[in-house]
Amino acid sequence: MSEVKQPFRAAVVGAGGIARGNHLPALRAEGDRVEVVALVDINTELLSAAAEQFGVPGRYTDLYQMLQAEAPDMVVVCTPPVAHRDAVVASLDAGAWVWCEKPPALSLAEYDEMSSHERADGPYACYVFQQRFGSGAQRLRRHVTEGTLGRPLIGICNTLWYRDGKYFEVPWRGRWDTEGGGPTMGHGIHQMDLLVSVLGDWREVTAEMSTAARDVETEDVSCAIVRFESGAVVSVTNSLLSPRETSYLRFDFDDATVELEHLYGYDNSCWKWTAAPHRLDPDQSPAWQPEQDLASSHRAQLSSLLDSMERGERPLASGRDGRRVLELIAGMYKSAITRRTVKRTDINRIDPFYRSMKGGTMTPDAPFEYASVEGALHA
Numbered sequence: 001m002s003e004v005k006q007p008f009r010a011a012v013v014g015a016g017g018i019a020r021g022n023h024l025p026a027l028r029a030e031g032d033r034v035e036v037v038a039l040v041d042i043n044t045e046l047l048s049a050a051a052e053q054f055g056v057p058g059r060y061t062d063l064y065q066m067l068q069a070e071a072p073d074m075v076v077v078c079t080p081p082v083a084h085r086d087a088v089v090a091s092l093d094a095g096a097w098v099w100c101e102k103p104p105a106l107s108l109a110e111y112d113e114m115s116s117h118e119r120a121d122g123p124y125a126c127y128v129f130q131q132r133f134g135s136g137a138q139r140l141r142r143h144v145t146e147g148t149l150g151r152p153l154i155g156i157c158n159t160l161w162y163r164d165g166k167y168f169e170v171p172w173r174g175r176w177d178t179e180g181g182g183p184t185m186g187h188g189i190h191q192m193d194l195l196v197s198v199l200g201d202w203r204e205v206t207a208e209m210s211t212a213a214r215d216v217e218t219e220d221v222s223c224a225i226v227r228f229e230s231g232a233v234v235s236v237t238n239s240l241l242s243p244r245e246t247s248y249l250r251f252d253f254d255d256a257t258v259e260l261e262h263l264y265g266y267d268n269s270c271w272k273w274t275a276a277p278h279r280l281d282p283d284q285s286p287a288w289q290p291e292q293d294l295a296s297s298h299r300a301q302l303s304s305l306l307d308s309m310e311r312g313e314r315p316l317a318s319g320r321d322g323r324r325v326l327e328l329i330a331g332m333y334k335s336a337i338t339r340r341t342v343k344r345t346d347i348n349r350i351d352p353f354y355r356s357m358k359g360g361t362m363t364p365d366a367p368f369e370y371a372s373v374e375g376a377l378h379a
């Protein structure tokens with residue numbers, strides 16, 4: 001990998017809510033390590049307002065012009081999901097590292113296409129999964145790797161959020177062709193990514209979903225039972241219809257229950273560790289609490305990404321590591337739509353759910369349409 005020198009020159013594509021609320025403040029907080037040299041947005045008013053607010057000199061309405069003129073070291077993609085693929089591919093081709101918002105892509109096929117534009121020694125594309133990066137999650141993963149909690153046996157992964165009708169007035173939301181799915185794809189993805197980052201690959205999934213209350217094409221609730229390769233079984237619920245909102249994960253191991261409850265971000269105080277009765281003796285109990293208190297946040301992931309850039313190493317939440325949660329989501333949609341249990345290995349490159357999360361042609365009249373393999377291949 002050709003060496004990338006600090007300060008890294010960053011460009012942000014898409015100057016909407018997440019760029020202004022999270023990415024630009026996180027980039028600014030990195031001080032001398034990174035400099036935002038350009039912003040891109042097709043909406044000139046939003047572009048100027050964000051550029052003024054954050055003092056960004058380069059202002060573009062065209063991504064390709066920006067890449068040519070600025071040759072940034074990294075590009076942060078904050079556009080709606082439908083525009084992720086083109087921005088990631090163009091940025092990698094221009095030699096920039098990429099940090100792209102969730103969901104990474106509209107399908108596994110798009111994800112693989114983006115990955116194919118990485119080079120063996122970089123640049124790489126990684127994706128925003130900020131819930132992995134707090135100290136509580138890091139500590140739990142270390143325990144699981146070291147086997148200090150015994151076997152994972154059973155778990156819960158709930159994203160119970162509330163979004164009213166107004167939320168869906170933003171044109172790209174609630175549509176298969178622009179958002180790629182409902183709360184399974186767009187919201188629960190945070191908790192499910194944390195789940196698979198702790199428990200690893202899943203083996204099979206049985207799911208249900210429905211559009212229960214909102215005027216959207218996609219589901220607004222989904223549930224699943226997921227069996228992992230380890231044998232652990234986890235129930236997953238994703239909802240945008242839950243007035244008492246919570247993000248809740250629970251892992252029961254042989255030796256402890258580990259719980260996390262928060263809404264959009266956690267610190268150590270949101271974690272609860274309960275020892276099994278046979279581990280209550282303090283001499284027998286490992287130190288379960290994290291050594292530091294790092295909140296989950298865009299800033300925590302950015303800092304890890306900049307470390308990887310400095311070392312020229314593949315960052316976390318890229319390649320197979322970033323794909324894992326998308327595989328689970330594709331499995332959930334396939335199971336809910338076909339009303340069958342789905343194995344992870346079922347979704348190969350000729351499976352209709354590889355090419356689209358709803359498995360077939362996307363038409364507003366048939367939101368949950370399922371195309372046969374033959375139909376999809378000839379569509």
Ligand SMILES: NC(=O)c1ccc[n+]([C@@H]2O[C@H](COP(=O)([O-])OP(=O)(O)OC[C@H]3O[C@@H](n4cnc5c(N)ncnc54)[C@H](O)[C@@H]3O)[C@@H](O)[C@H]2O)c1
Nearest residue numbers: 014015016017018019041042043078079080081083101102
């Ligand atoms: N990680 C999180 O916690 C989190 C939270 C909210 C949103 N998101 C994700 O962030 C992304 C953006 O969400 P948002 O809420 O900021 O949306 P938004 O609609 O507020 O902003 C998107 C911006 O992208 C611009 N845009 C659209 N197409 C473009 C293109 N081709 N080139 C350049 N600019 C373009 C729009 O004009 C708009 O300003 C989505 O992928 C969303 O899922 C992540």
